[in-house]
Amino acid sequence: MLGAGSRRGLVAALVVAAATACIVAVMLVLPAARTDPYTRQTMDLHGSAENGARLFMINCAGCHGIAAQGLVGPNLHGVSIRKNQRQLIQQVVSGRTPPMPRFQPEPQAMADLLAYLNSLV
Numbered sequence: 001m002l003g004a005g006s007r008r009g010l011v012a013a014l015v016v017a018a019a020t021a022c023i024v025a026v027m028l029v030l031p032a033a034r035t036d037p038y039t040r041q042t043m044d045l046h047g048s049a050e051n052g053a054r055l056f057m058i059n060c061a062g063c064h065g066i067a068a069q070g071l072v073g074p075n076l077h078g079v080s081i082r083k084n085q086r087q088l089i090q091q092v093v094s095g096r097t098p099p100m101p102r103f104q105p106e107p108q109a110m111a112d113l114l115a116y117l118n119s120l121v
């Protein structure tokens, strides 16, 4: 039989082991969840602001204005200072802020749009 003291020691050791396992799981899962493969692929590509501007005219200017000066949607000048690259991609692909729709550009088109947004200082 184990004494009360060593049983408490065993429980403490199990709690520590479970907490450690949780921390390791969170450390492994969180970065992967924050940077999904699409976002990672987009950020690895070199975007063309010129192509991005063309895509913007077709898809975005109706709401954000032809010079991104704001209309139904907000002015986008300086947006890359307010939001990081991952947040900008999420803004375009998530559809989480209606009435802005959810877009599904190919990674290269998204990289081009991102380059355009980054050029709006």
Ligand code: HEC
Binding pocket: 056, 059, 060, 061, 062, 063, 064, 072, 073, 074, 075, 076, 079, 082, 083, 088, 091, 092, 097, 098, 099, 100, 101, 103, 113, 117
């Ligand atoms: C139907 C109108 C509409 C269209 C089309 C649209 N947007 Fe938006 N957009 C909005 C609105 C409204 C918001 C503000 C959402 C909020 O934060 O509540 C917004 C917000 C944003 C933001 C964040 C601005 C900030 O200050 O945080 C970015 C970046 C953006 N849009 C980019 C785009 C791009 C790029 C496209 C084209 C691919 C696009 N939008 C198309 C309406 C639109």
